[in-house]
Amino acid sequence: MKKIFSTILAGITVFFFCFMTASCSNSNEKCLVMATDADFPPFEYLDENRNIVGFDVEVAEAVSEKLGMTLKIESIAFDDIIDEIENGKYDFGMAGLTVNEERKAQVMFSDTYATGIQSIVVKDGSEYTELDDFFDGFDESGNPIAAKTNITIGVQKGTTGDTYASAEPVDWGFGEENVNKYDTGEKAIQSLAEGKVTAVIIDSEPAKSFVDKYAGLKILETPYANESYAICVNKKNTELLGKINNALDELKTDGKLEEIYNKYIAR
Ligand code: GLN
Secondary structure, three states: OHHHHHHHHHHHHHHHHHHHOOOOOOOOOOEEEEEEOOOEOOOEEEOOOOOEEOHHHHHHHHHHHHOOOEEEEEEOOHHHHHHHHHHOOOOEEOOOOEOOHHHHOOOEEOOOOEEEEEEEEEEOOOOOOOHHHHEOOEOOOOOEOOEOOOOOEEEEOOOHHHHHHHOOHHHOOOOHHHEEEEOOHHHHHHHHHOOOOOEEEEEHHHHHHHHHHOOOEEEOOOOOEEEEEOOEEOOOOHHHHHHHHHHHHHHHHOOHHHHHHHHHOOO
């Protein structure tokens, strides 16, 4: 009886272990588990066979290869990535992740491997043609006093686009009350295509992919913000961070990073 009980207990422990930590299936394999949100083309998205592909995926594969490790990828909700890296559930996070001070309080970032722009997407023929059009009056230093009363801005929840857009007008935000938050950038874009929001704030490369996919949308020329993308790791994992930075350095000098960039971004 005691034996049956301990067997069941062991089974339960293995069951929970498998579900609580992302790891290699073969214990001899040296694995790196990456957390991403495969909803962010061209950085990470599902191809027609539902494989996760994209710029980040190929950079992560090249980094893992340099480290002599096998890459495993898990797609989770974007706004859980930083928390889960902080909790130690995955080895690193890579998701077109912008480096910012708030996130640095929770995780460590690698050197930058790409730059990004937050852009503004509107419907073709929109009366909003530049950033200033979304505001009603400016103070003597040129900062907005208020957002236009009838605007609604769509963003992906938990992104830097969300943070900037939800700020007060004096900081060039539109005010939390004027922001609609969606689970994915694509849902925000769909909402714009259906005329439910005035504009969407989203990183420029996914913006280009979505504007190609949904008819009748365009990206305004004024960039909303400039950013840097990096890989994040748990704060205790300085050794892994060092190895990732060395690998990124090599990929920058041997031309591999540029090759991947040209394949996915400089299309
Ligand atoms: N660059 C943005 C951020 O880090 C959006 C990233 C994403 O949606 N995958 O918040």
